[in-house]
Amino acid sequence: MRMNDVLDRWAEEGGRRGAMRRILRALKNTGDFWEVVALSEETVPEVARAIDFLGSQGLVAVEDDVIKWKVDISGELDAIPDNLCPRCGGRGVLPRAYVGLVDRFVKIARDRPGVKRDYDQASMNAESVWARVAFIEMRDSLKGSRILIIGDDDLTSIALGFTGKPERITVVEIDPELTAFIEGVAERESLPIETVTLDIREPLPEDLKRSFDIFSTEPSETLDALKVFVGRGISALKGEGASGYVGLTRREASLPKWQAFERMLLDDFSVVITDVVRNFTEYTHWGYFEETRAFSLTPVRTLPKRPWYHSYLIRFELLDTSRGFEEVYTEDFYSDEESSTT
Amino acid sequence: MRMNDVLDRWAEEGGRRGAMRRILRALKNTGDFWEVVALSEETVPEVARAIDFLGSQGLVAVEDDVIKWKVDISGELDAIPDNLCPRCGGRGVLPRAYVGLVDRFVKIARDRPGVKRDYDQASMNAESVWARVAFIEMRDSLKGSRILIIGDDDLTSIALGFTGKPERITVVEIDPELTAFIEGVAERESLPIETVTLDIREPLPEDLKRSFDIFSTEPSETLDALKVFVGRGISALKGEGASGYVGLTRREASLPKWQAFERMLLDDFSVVITDVVRNFTEYTHWGYFEETRAFSLTPVRTLPKRPWYHSYLIRFELLDTSRGFEEVYTEDFYSDEESSTT
Numbered sequence A, B: 001m002r003m004n005d006v007l008d009r010w011a012e013e014g015g016r017r018g019a020m021r022r023i024l025r026a027l028k029n030t031g032d033f034w035e036v037v038a039l040s041e042e043t044v045p046e047v048a049r050a051i052d053f054l055g056s057q058g059l060v061a062v063e064d065d066v067i068k069w070k071v072d073i074s075g076e077l078d079a080i081p082d083n084l085c086p087r088c089g090g091r092g093v094l095p096r097a098y099v100g101l102v103d104r105f106v107k108i109a110r111d112r113p114g115v116k117r118d119y120d121q122a123s124m125n126a127e128s129v130w131a132r133v134a135f136i137e138m139r140d141s142l143k144g145s146r147i148l149i150i151g152d153d154d155l156t157s158i159a160l161g162f163t164g165k166p167e168r169i170t171v172v173e174i175d176p177e178l179t180a181f182i183e184g185v186a187e188r189e190s191l192p193i194e195t196v197t198l199d200i201r202e203p204l205p206e207d208l209k210r211s212f213d214i215f216s217t218e219p220s221e222t223l224d225a226l227k228v229f230v231g232r233g234i235s236a237l238k239g240e241g242a243s244g245y246v247g248l249t250r251r252e253a254s255l256p257k258w259q260a261f262e263r264m265l266l267d268d269f270s271v272v273i274t275d276v277v278r279n280f281t282e283y284t285h286w287g288y289f290e291e292t293r294a295f296s297l298t299p300v301r302t303l304p305k306r307p308w309y310h311s312y313l314i315r316f317e318l319l320d321t322s323r324g325f326e327e328v329y330t331e332d333f334y335s336d337e338e339s340s341t342t
Helices: A003-012 A017-029 A033-040 A044-056 A096-109 A126-139 A156-162 A176-189 A223-236 A255-268 A293-297 B003-012 B017-029 B033-040 B044-056 B096-109 B126-139 B156-162 B176-189 B223-236 B255-268 B293-297
Strands: A060-063 A066-069 A146-150 A168-173 A193-197 A214-217 A243-248 A271-282 A310-318 B060-063 B066-069 B146-150 B168-173 B193-197 B214-217 B243-248 B271-282 B310-318
Touching: A003 A017, A003 A044, A017 A033, A017 A044, A033 A044, A044 A060, A044 A293, A096 A126, A096 A156, A126 A156, A126 A214, A126 A243, A126 A271, A126 A310, A146 A156, A146 A223, A156 A168, A156 A176, A156 A193, A168 A176, A176 A193, A214 A223, A223 A243, A223 A255, A243 A271, A255 A271, A255 B255, A255 B271, A271 B255, B003 B017, B003 B044, B017 B033, B017 B044, B033 B044, B044 B060, B044 B293, B096 B126, B096 B156, B126 B156, B126 B214, B126 B243, B126 B271, B126 B310, B146 B156, B146 B223, B156 B168, B156 B176, B156 B193, B168 B176, B176 B193, B214 B223, B223 B243, B223 B255, B243 B271, B255 B271
Parallel strands: A146 A168, A146 A214, A168 A193, A214 A243, B146 B168, B146 B214, B168 B193, B214 B243
Antiparallel strands: A060 A066, A243 A310, A271 A310, A271 B271, B060 B066, B243 B310, B271 B310
């Protein structure tokens, strides 16, 4: 069988050729399910479906929790080479001025409350937090800035506070245990952080609207959640010249969903995308993983051995015509057919 | 005077606050006009206008070809820190497998015909070409691929050919001297490259349509040129799952123009943007620079001392709904009010 035949059959079943090509490529690198998800950048349900399809065609089989080629049709593709820069891990930035602060941050973050499944929490590692600080301060002046963080299980507010530059950092967060923790750290360390305990489906308090230079969020990946998290952030920005930083993964968002999100940014919110950096953010393994849909969908019973969950960092900037989202939103928005880690 | 007063006055004259903030920030780093353009990422005409405006407000003056603060209102902003990774220069990738090939490439590229102003030519440096190869092969399998290059004064076709992986590389290029050079190298080095000498305003030959897995171009930055270069490339791709790589600078394209281009990608061409990597590509100084509008616009009479002209690398992927541009285009499209190096 030629690869094109496989792609044709997959397309007949409604699959995307691009997705299958990436999955076949990743299967040249590894038989580990989670590595295939990470390398192919397709969603967990999509990769599970693809492995199932390839199995039904007699091309692969899962043996001892490893995906093995039965008939190797991948000869027409390269494996995915590791061309990432080993120094910065592909992020392109290093927080060189803050090496000492990173250690202090890690020590404090050790005592944070555990992540909560109810709020779709999962936190990025400290390296990713500080890379984000390094990235933001190249694009936007931190000095004297007002920064809004929507959802802060990563404690980005504390890292930004440690730089000593922002005038004010406001954390909007649903989890009172987390806001209490952040408040405590801010007080002990004299950081200019205030917290607002709020379900982001509620509109922001009036005094936060049109107040910020920068906002940052790592939202849930359903389109409704993206609209609410990002739209609220935009409504909190001062207007033209202010900027937003959003983490978006491909682990729970396919390229068609990415396109819908990008159209939301450009057409609904009228912002301009200035940066899209692949796998900028690496997540730590979270405690409730074995209870997730991701785990129930996999054809293997093994847990990830290495970090496999990353998000891209997307920066956008507001123009004169930009506008956010200020309505009340009352639906549940944590799950759709592509989500798997909620 | 407070910075906000300056931003207000600038906005009254139709300027963008974001642009002025970036220019003020860059002026904290340097008084060199070209460095200010590079750091602020605003267009040459915009930076020239901003310096003129700041001069009219008595805030800066140009003395001995250096921009100097007269009243420093930049205290509310940070200078732009150099947080770029020193190993990869911020690109995030390294062509580690190809170190030997890079030298061979540089040697060959030395004999290329000079860049021609008539075709808005200017070529990226070899490091950028090979970083692009490293980037592409992580995202898309080069093995057995068919690749289209529209405009190849950078000789990307030769670098891709050197990897030994693509099945066929097709160069569409207006300049017969350049296609002859590429053909000569391809023959001597046995590379699978074919060239088509064509003004891209003409539709592509029928046999190139819907034929390619990957296309790459570094277009002129007017919106019409972007539509033609990129739209033709998309029409040459096989469809869903195929991908395009486009260089876009901010030196000749403001953020409002970027937004228009992104809307073109999403709404007119219905592709999905997967990567936007800042200043991925560095251009070499080109011979006709002193004849350009950029040079006539500057408030200084000095030539750039260091590379100042970069482009972002934008990758997009086709979905089922994607479509290109196949009509005849007859207008001149090399210049608009933001262009300055044609």
